[in-house]
Amino acid sequence: MTVDNTFTIKKLQSLEHFFVTFSQITKMPYVECDPETYDDQIYLFTEEENAKEFAKSYVEKNIPLLTVKVLQNQMANFFLGLYAEGVNMLIYHDGVATNRLDLEKVFPKPNEEKIAKELLPMLNPGLQLTVIYFLQELRRPNQSKDDVERSRKLREMEEEMLVNLTRSKFIMAIDVSQVKGEFDPKHPGPDIRIPYIKNQKEEIFQPIYSDIGEFRKFQRDPNAKIRLAAVSFGQLLPYLMKNAKGFVLNPADVNLVLSREQLERIIGVN
Secondary structure, X not given: OOOOOHHHHHXXXXXXXXXXXEEOOOOOEOOEEOOOOOOEEEEEEOOHHHHHHHHHHHHOOOOOEEEEEEEHHHHHHHHHXXXXXXXXXXXXXXXXXXXXXXXXXXXXXXXXXXXXXOOOOOOOHHHHHHHHHHHXXXXXXXOOOOOHHHHHHHHHHHHHHHXXXXXXXXXXXXXXXXXXXXXXOOOOOOOOEOOOEEOOOOOEEEEEEOOHHHHHHHOOOOOOOEEEEEEEHHHOHHHOOOOEXXXXXXXXXXOEEEEHHHHHHHHOOO
């Protein structure tokens, strides 16, 4: 049976704010795959108290969630970000009832033909979604290492994530602030600088991004003269600095580490 949610959608679109459950693990909206419809869905609420009660029920299941307030002027970017994450369904609690709303009916989907023509990955939903699902479970606290079923599930999630990783292009930032004249990507020269981050052990990792939105989240110096390059998974190793331990994907949220050894093993470097 088809349900007409037109009124509910208009009400949602006119809200001054709503509340969303975020994963404390990925720092992104908590995503679930519906076991019956296989929709990839998130949860949002009009009432903060309802959102907190929902989050509390998951914390008790060792799924750490928190409640984030989204203001009206943030909603467009929020919904656009859901497309980047591969989400297609909103479970909307309006304080009285719960409604299942197609994301496309709430916020129009970006023009896929236009995106396909872009050299840089504007959206990377398949990759984002499999990384989120894998890390939500991998980093879930208080789990038994002897749980055979969970280990099997994690292996399947990891395999699916690796398939998407190897098929993807990533954004890499190059700082050309010190370059004199016009930057030539074919002959970069010694004046370019490769951004990097350090972990608590002072180990160096180079950030890479699944899409433009993720790069913008982590862009620390808005005044830096940055050039962006699209690099496929198989091309990553040559861009890795000698003293770097590896790459870190989307450091602003999922923070997935890809070590030099992992890359060599996956790509098949002898």
